[in-house]
Amino acid sequence: MNRVGDAVMPRARDAHLVVETLADETLVYDLERHRAHCLNRAATLVWRACDGHSRVAATAALLERELGSPHGLSLLGIALEELSRARLLDEPGARRGPRERYSRRAVIRALGLAGAASLMLPVVESIVAPIPAEAASCLTTAECAALAPPACTGQPICGSTTDCCVQRGQNCRARVC
Amino acid sequence: MAKLDRLDWAADLRILHHGLAIGIRSNNAECLRGLQARLPFGWAPARSHRVDRLYSLVGGGAAASPNVRRLNLVYANAVRLGRSRELAGVVRALEVDLERYVAEHARRRLFLHAGVVGWCGRAIVIPGRSMSGKSTLVAALVDAGATYYSDEYAVLDGRGRVFAYPRPLRLRDGGAAVVVSDATAAGDAERPTLPPLPIGIVVVTRYRPRARWRPRRLSAGQAGIAMLGHTVAARLRPAHALAVLRRAVSTSVALDGPRGEAADCVGAMLRAMTAFAV
Numbered sequence: 001m002n003r004v005g006d007a008v009m010p011r012a013r014d015a016h017l018v019v020e021t022l023a024d025e026t027l028v029y030d031l032e033r034h035r036a037h038c039l040n041r042a043a044t045l046v047w048r049a050c051d052g053h054s055r056v057a058a059t060a061a062l063l064e065r066e067l068g069s070p071h072g073l074s075l076l077g078i079a080l081e082e083l084s085r086a087r088l089l090d091e092p093g094a095r096r097g098p099r100e101r102y103s104r105r106a107v108i109r110a111l112g113l114a115g116a117a118s119l120m121l122p123v124v125e126s127i128v129a130p131i132p133a134e135a136a137s138c139l140t141t142a143e144c145a146a147l148a149p150p151a152c153t154g155q156p157i158c159g160s161t162t163d164c165c166v167q168r169g170q171n172c173r174a175r176v177c
Numbered sequence: 178m179a180k181l182d183r184l185d186w187a188a189d190l191r192i193l194h195h196g197l198a199i200g201i202r203s204n205n206a207e208c209l210r211g212l213q214a215r216l217p218f219g220w221a222p223a224r225s226h227r228v229d230r231l232y233s234l235v236g237g238g239a240a241a242s243p244n245v246r247r248l249n250l251v252y253a254n255a256v257r258l259g260r261s262r263e264l265a266g267v268v269r270a271l272e273v274d275l276e277r278y279v280a281e282h283a284r285r286r287l288f289l290h291a292g293v294v295g296w297c298g299r300a301i302v303i304p305g306r307s308m309s310g311k312s313t314l315v316a317a318l319v320d321a322g323a324t325y326y327s328d329e330y331a332v333l334d335g336r337g338r339v340f341a342y343p344r345p346l347r348l349r350d351g352g353a354a355v356v357v358s359d360a361t362a363a364g365d366a367e368r369p370t371l372p373p374l375p376i377g378i379v380v381v382t383r384y385r386p387r388a389r390w391r392p393r394r395l396s397a398g399q400a401g402i403a404m405l406g407h408t409v410a411a412r413l414r415p416a417h418a419l420a421v422l423r424r425a426v427s428t429s430v431a432l433d434g435p436r437g438e439a440a441d442c443v444g445a446m447l448r449a450m451t452a453f454a455v
Contacts, residue, residue: 018415018416018419020401020419020420020422020423022397022398022401022423022426022427023397023427025396025397025398026398027398027401027402027405027419027422027423029405029415029416029418029419031415034412036402036405036406036411036415036419037402038396038398038399038401038402039398040396040398125398125399125402127402127405127406129405129406129408129411129412129415130406130407130408130409130411130412131412132277132280132281132409132410132412132413134306135289135290135306135407135408135409135411136277136280136290136307136409137276137290137307137329138307138308139273142266143266143269143270143273145261145266146259146260146261146263146266146267146269146270147258147259147270147273148257148258148259148260148270150256151253151256151258151259151270151273151274155273156306156307156308158307158308159308161308
């Protein structure tokens with residue numbers, strides 16, 4: 001194995017995270033940034049291997065074995081890139097695994113992956129968790145005007161895609177938010 | 178709060194709703210009686226005098242001077258929630274805050290902003306933001322024979338089952354809320370007790386003119402994250418939310434894709450429910 005294979009895997013972040021494990025995926029909630037992430041099977045395998053002392057080569061071999069693909073090192077590179085972008089690694093700036101020369105598009109093209117085969121690629125899907133008002137029912141402008149701060153917390157206004165109910169001076173008013 | 182407590186309260190009401198004790202008091206007994214009909218479905222009288230949140234509804238009316246009219250006011254604990262010349266305005270403010278408070282703070286339930294119907298012993302859950310067309314879809318599913326559960330919240334217990342939250346179904350036209358379905362507008366006493374249902378399918382969709390509903394199937398993790406995006410207490414209790422959603426998605430199928438007219442896709446949704454989940 002070359003020098004990349006001898007490198008050590010980074011350490012997965014474990015502080016301020018809530019983790020829920022599904023059959024072969026992982027849901028992670030970042031308590032600091034209020035972002036939720038869904039790690040697919042390949043990303044989950046890599047994240048679990050991020051212990052700070054496993055060898056990159058061993059993790060790449062694990063990926064090849066579990067995913068039935070001969071391109072473990074490339075897949076590992078993508079996974080680390082995704083995990084780093086989601087800030088799920090302890091040292092995102094100083095990754096010791098393979099570098100991002102393995103962009104997702106380049107790997108798909110280089111490996112000739114298409115259709116179902118591309119599903120084996122590591123993916124971390126992320127959302128920003130909603131504040132309660134974002135997950136609330138809309139108010140009419142009259143309902144909004146009857147509220148007084150601090151009851152107007154940004155509830156959406158019915159019939160508008162841009163306005164929400166927010167404080168304006170001593171009152172609550174519908175305005176673009 | 179002491180100033181409020183010194184007012185002359187004519188009537189009060191203490192209720193339990195999803196494990197939270199709520200007190201409501203008013204200087205106008207008639208006004209409180211009218212409010213009872215607008216309380217969210219499923220409340221029960223509370224015996225204890227200790228409440229988690231106390232609403233004070235101060236009816237306005239004529240003042241000592243003939244040219245002055247007092248505003249109607251509503252407070253939650255000591256914080257003023259609303260003021261209006263119209264009593265209906267402050268009653269609606271109370272209603273909005275009560276729903277929000279219970280959805281955020283219910284200890285053993287998880288509230289998702291979603292439409293819900295029952296079909297063959299399982300629930301179809303349609304998470305979505307306001308104005309995403311979920312009430313229209315719920316109305317179309319009810320017209321097609323599904324049982325109405327909610328057009329506002331999917332209320333999940335610790336096992337991932339959905340409870341009914343059946344307030345009258347409201348469709349909006351240019352911002353005005355209009356009750357459209359007599360079948361869903363029954364009072365509490367007339368509503369049958371609906372059992373909690375396991376989730377059959379989760380439909381992640383939004384209206385797109387002329388679109389044909391050809392959804393892709395989401396993985397359990399993708400379904401969980403899609404539902405978390407509509408969870409009221411996602412930021413307040415993320416550990417509880419993820420645990421409940423994990424159980425909810427483990428026995429259900431999630432489908433994602435834009436839809437056209439509601440009437441054109443309900444048949445396909447009910448067939449998908451039968452194929453995947455029943």
